[in-house]
Amino acid sequence: MSRPAPVADWVTIPDLYRDPFPIYDRLRAEGGVHWVPAVGRYLITTYDAVHATEVDQGTFSANEEGSLQIRAMGHSMLRRDDPEHYPERKAWQPVLRPGVVKRTWTSVFERNADRYLAELVAKGPGADLVRDFAAPFAAENLREVLGFHNVTQQDLQRWSQTLIDATGNYADDPDVWSRGERSFDEVDLALDEMLRWHADHPDHSLISTLLRTPDYEMPIEKVRANVKMTIGGGLNEPRDALGVAAWALLTHPEQRRLVEDGRASWQTVFDEALRWIAPIGLYSRQVTRDTVLAGVRLPAGARLGICILSANRDERVWADPAAFDVQREVKPHLAFSKGVHVCLGAWIARAEVATVGLPALFGRLEGLDLVPEDPAEIGGWVFRGMLKLPVSWRGTRSSAAPPASTASPVPAATAAPGPARRGPSVAVVGAGPAGCFTAQAVRRTLPAARIDVFDRLPVPYGLVRYGVAADHQGTKAVARQFDRLFHDEEVRFHGNVTLGGELDLATLRSSFDAVVLATGLHEDEVLAVPGARLAGVTGSGRLTRTLNGHPDEHDGARTVEPLGAEVVVVGHGNVAVDVVRLLTRDRADLHGSDVDDAVRDRLVEDLRVVHVVGRSLPHRARFDPVVLRELADLPGVAHVVHGLEDAELPAGDARVEAVRALAASTSTGARVRVEWWFGFTPERFEGTARVEAACFRGPRGPVRLACGSVVTAVGFRADGTTPLVPGAHGTGRVEPGLYAAGWLRSGPRGTIADQRADARDLAALIRADLDRGAVGTGRPGRDGLPPLPGAVDFDGWRRIDLRETLDAAPGRVRTKIRIREELLRAARSDLPLPRTDAGRPDRSAAPDLPLTIAFGTESGNAELVAEELRRRLGAGTAAEVVDLATATPGDLAPDRFLVLVCSTYGDGELPTAVRPFRERLLAERPDLSALRYAVFGLGDRSYTRTYSRGSELIDEALAGCGAVRVGEYGRHDAGGGEDAARVAGDWFEGVLAEVGAPAPVGAGA
């Protein structure tokens, strides 16, 4: 059902200019799409509606008829749609790429910051931070980036302001037009002169680079228009971002302290300031065909105002959105827009504001403050920023002392930790992924720390060993990283030690400076339906532990019974899909896994049908499309899909397509049938002694599925042994000195890879508590503990590991010991341990593995990541970096390990220049069966349907040629606030451990 646009005749432009936020709050509450007579446009104000316009340029065109911007500046890329827009954007890209910003521009910005800070200081307290610093700083930066060596920064400021004023000249003021036209002509004149000059004097600037772009020569009128647009858009926005961020910190002392204490980075301040008050508050789009947006009809030709200021404060996306809060959960803001026009200057802006400008101001102006008698003012709604920002300061510090450490847009992996170098003693309880990542992060953040990791089992690695499916050895490979950790003198493992048993919390706290609880959640969530506790109804956690040989599930009393001929799996998350795959996969197809065949065979010997039932439709289900595609390819398994008959499914959705691929997959002579049920809610399980049927309510009424057992995969919860309320300590700090990590901290959410990022935050928090004296040092650590005679040390685990690998059945990587006493016996045996400094007998298998790091990029992030990975390997390694834009399938050498780093563009497509490479792979089908490779995908999770799809397209094409992917599938979410190079670096370490290469040199960040 759609409705005509509501009319917001109560909105006035002066009110919007003064304070648009209360107006936007009301417009969002009333649906988010309104006709606003005062503006003469439909205003789009909710996050979802704005995002919908950004990803559909076919319907929401940037090429507005009668655009004032076109009149003021000429027809730039910003007012074109693809395909015309794309080549112009591409020509602009090389100079603004993150790698170039890092290598070339950041030092230019540092020099300019020195200069304009000195001028600000010379003016004395009472000077205006925007007029006297941010504006000339941003203008001079842009002048150099563009390459206008024949004009001054003041010219840039005048041009920028008059061109923008003309763009907004809805009142048709002839003076505004004439000032704009004067600047228009001045820019053209200066540009013509510079084009001639740069022809003979090439440098890194944009004008210079344009002259040297191969394959594409931009007509001069397009160059002129795009240069004017960049002058209009590349100066005031960083100026305003800097002004607003500074104002935010000066008016929020508690937030400022977080940054100055190193608990929040300048990058976070930058992003939160952009979210809080987006410098480009509104931009325009025009509707090309009758359409419906957020339930409101929009006619073809309708002019829209896309209200970024409003979308960035949508209460459905951010809690308490009006607050400036550098510790809020990171969600992708829209200040740089999202679609094909996403800001090309974002890396420039980030470097000048977050890396250089803010740290310089706050680091060097001691006691920087507002001037109470001359208060700051802010205004604007199309563009919003500080109108004035007078400041005072007590004195100046030298440039060597910025207040906080994490300022680089691409923090070097080896960035030296700051001043905190004391040696605290840290206990980590729980040696699962959260505990091990925490130990790793603490070791890196506090290199002198002494760390002891305890686990109630005789073996480490928790969910990695007992939760990750046996046939996903790539994911399990993270254990190799942890092995390395425990080879460190200062990190010790103590298995077979239970919190509340041999050790109590009080003893730990009195012995260690900091204690981190990372004991996880073990208990399966129980469905709130009748019959949920019948025999034969098993939680997925228990089943996975059973299949993984967990000692608790193999002590006789608890063993899971054979599942019978028909099994119902409830849940549509990755865990459910793992269960289905493990139950249905052919024995021979489990080659290379560590599945316990005896256990699995006993459970599935009669299995013929698996029903997989979930409440949601495919596009709302929680599984990752990749895991579903894996299922579609399994030999001997047939798939049937129910529940989609009446459903309206979005086109192009990756999950929907994965489900369709299942339905279309054919398997002759299938051993097992998997029936997928979408949109079915569980109502009850029936049976007397044991479950006999599962009953659901579906779109066309009730359904009863007869079954021998039910597996519920609906989450995990606390049990009697859980030491804290999961999720109650969101930052990870229970109190100074006591911390929670992993699921205990965040509740049962997040993958193993997510734990890595959380661990880093937690380590920073512990360090901040130490730095500010909230946690002391000097406790004795492990020396203060009572004797732990039953404990298994790391060598004990290595003996278990060796025993299990030596006993591996043919085609299996190990045979797990599943009885606790036998584990202890193996740990205490005199099995001789191989001498190795990296923890595993097979470590030397590939001491100098030759690597090719291939990147596929649209705007340079993937290239930067590839370079960073190369840098981490150090000079001695035979690694080369290649661009997939220029590579051919023939370049793939099977004797070199391939590391693929690739982004996603369009809507789930490859970067434009990489498409031919994939097409050739598909067409030529070279035999790549000897090639091994690993994949790191760059994407943006706000593209929910196509997150990271580009990398998957290459992955699938390589797999189609027989190449074998190893290691974890790495991903980076550009909207997530984490640095891509750093995430990739961590991932790379795991991959290298998996392929048996030596540790990268720069892994110690």
Ligand code: HEM
């Ligand atoms: C914090 C500072 C900045 C913000 C908030 C910002 C914001 C934006 C936004 C929202 C757009 C899309 C507008 C639309 O779709 O109509 C955009 C596009 C653009 N920005 Fe920025 N910008 C900033 C800094 C810069 C800088 C420093 C430069 C250049 C050095 C720059 C160059 C561009 C260009 C060339 C485009 C057009 C891209 C295209 O049409 O494909 N921006 N910017």
Ligand SMILES: Cc1cc2nc3c(=O)[nH]c(=O)nc-3n(C[C@H](O)[C@H](O)[C@H](O)COP(=O)(O)O)c2cc1C
């Ligand atoms: C126009 C455009 C479309 C995008 N589409 C997607 C997408 O469909 N899925 C996704 O995961 N990421 C998408 N992204 C996000 C990029 O993949 C992400 O920003 C990445 O870091 C870019 O890396 P690159 O600079 O190497 O190209 C898109 C970005 C842009 C600018």
